[in-house]
Amino acid sequence: MRIGVFSDVHGNLEALQACLTRLDKEGAERFIFCGDVIGYGPDPEACVQKILQLPLLACVLGNHDAALDRSELESYFNYDARLALEKTRKLLSPGSLYALTTLPERVQMPSFCVVHGTPADPIKEYFSSMLQFKSNLSLWEGSVCFVGHTHLSFYMKGTARNCTVSLCSKDGTKISLTRQSRYVINPGAVGKPRDKNPQAAFGLWDTKANTFTFLRESYDVKKTQEKMRKYKFPSFLIDSLAVGY
Numbered sequence: 497m498r499i500g501v502f503s504d505v506h507g508n509l510e511a512l513q514a515c516l517t518r519l520d521k522e523g524a525e526r527f528i529f530c531g532d533v534i535g536y537g538p539d540p541e542a543c544v545q546k547i548l549q550l551p552l553l554a555c556v557l558g559n560h561d562a563a564l565d566r567s568e569l570e571s572y573f574n575y576d577a578r579l580a581l582e583k584t585r586k587l588l589s590p591g592s593l594y595a596l597t598t599l600p601e602r603v604q605m606p607s608f609c610v611v612h613g614t615p616a617d618p619i620k621e622y623f624s625s626m627l628q629f630k631s632n633l634s635l636w637e638g639s640v641c642f643v644g645h646t647h648l649s650f651y652m653k654g655t656a657r658n659c660t661v662s663l664c665s666k667d668g669t670k671i672s673l674t675r676q677s678r679y680v681i682n683p684g685a686v687g688k689p690r691d692k693n694p695q696a697a698f699g700l701w702d703t704k705a706n707t708f709t710f711l712r713e714s715y716d717v718k719k720t721q722e723k724m725r726k727y728k729f730p731s732f733l734i735d736s737l738a739v740g741y
């Protein structure tokens with residue numbers, strides 16, 4: 497089976513459409529989403545509708561999704577992110593707000609796990625170090641743990657004794673998943689990449705070939721920025737989209 501894996505859409509409809517069109521071309525039949533449907537971007541409602549209509553294998557809660565009704569999480573946000581969240585609340589229907597805030601923090605399937613942050617702390621912690629790889633190994637089951645939250649495309653590979661980490665920001669980078677190792681894979685961010693490349697980042701897991709391919713796709717950044725200006729989103733959030741931050 498070919499599974500589209502994506503994360504951190506952050507209300508960016510143009511980037512989401514580009515991602516789903518590419519995944520369709522790549523033959524994705526099912527989808528895994530690692531959290532943060534909303535926050536930062538101008539189209540939260542359309543993004544919720546589009547994502548929740550997909551044939552989803554797993555979909556988890558991100559910290560921005562959770563902050564919609566857990567105000568204590570806002571204290572971790574900078575000023576711009578708090579302003580964007582306030583605007584997002586006004587742009588969401590009650591049904592979408594409920595659907596988002598009741599997503600699970602973690603999905604554990606026989607062969608993989610999905611969380612936004614880390615298995616130890618799915619909402620707040622960033623999965624970014626080899627030390628975390630080792631300390632989290634006993635907290636999830638299967639071959640792969642898919643994560644989001646850092647907005648960087650990477651994978652960690654290893655065992656309890658040693659592991660490696662590799663950044664994968666180039667379109668088409670394909671890795672083979674071996675049975676001897678376990679993996680943490682972050683497909684990067686669809687709607688707000690932070691690796692200085694403005695293209696939407698996501699990936700494709702081919703469970704038959706047992707490979708994961710990191711993908712990038714351009715989208716109409718100016719169109720998203722125009723909508724953000726119309727809704728008076730903070731200028732830093734508008735400008736950063738064009739430079740991949």
Ligand SMILES: [Fe+2]
Pocket residue numbers: 504506532558560645647
């Ligand atoms: Fe995010």
